[in-house]
Amino acid sequence: DSGVTQTPKHLITATGQRVTLRCSPRSGDLSVYWYQQSLDQGLQFLIQYYNGEERAKGNILERFSAQQFPDLHSELNLSSLELGDSALYFCASSVSGGGSTDTQYFGPGTRLTVL
């Protein structure tokens, strides 16, 4: 158990809908990262938040957004969902917002299925 929690574990929805994925980082960790894992694109970094502020942005679509709240939990919002958004979405957390040695700890993931 990494200490990172994600809810829900599974989510099934229809095209065009909007969903929110939630992540609680390990106690004491200030950074939260979101990743998308799909069969065709592998593990892709989406976005990082550090202590409430956006720190780095990867391959995140404009239909997707995220935020980190004062209690440090984070939410990833996915809107106008398409079939291709079906994937595993992982959250990870780390102690600091930078430093190449900063280790990320991953949650169990949310499996999103868009029908």
Added chain:
Amino acid sequence: GDSVTQMEGPVTLSEEAFLTINCTYTATGYPSLFWYVQYPGEGLQLLLKATKADDKGSNKGFEATYRKETTSFHLEKGSVQVSDSAVYFCALRTVDTGNQFYFGTGTSLTVIP
């Protein structure tokens, strides 16, 4: 840009066989290198890491040495067990690229008794 290339899978080995999973990287700065493991139905877990050239990361019988001259970080284990069956990801992270993690495509390992 920064990237990681892993050997293609899947890999199938008999129990107690020797394991090597190749990983090479391209980086503009001085990366830290990581191996993560993903067991079926679970998230990624850090297996080991190395933060500078010639460092050796080790954990649970797995080892990998940071080779700057060959830009490699191959994962090895002398004697695999059925419980090692999982997907293994090589990753790098550099300060120069905003501390983003770049992951390889993953290598699936199945160990048969």
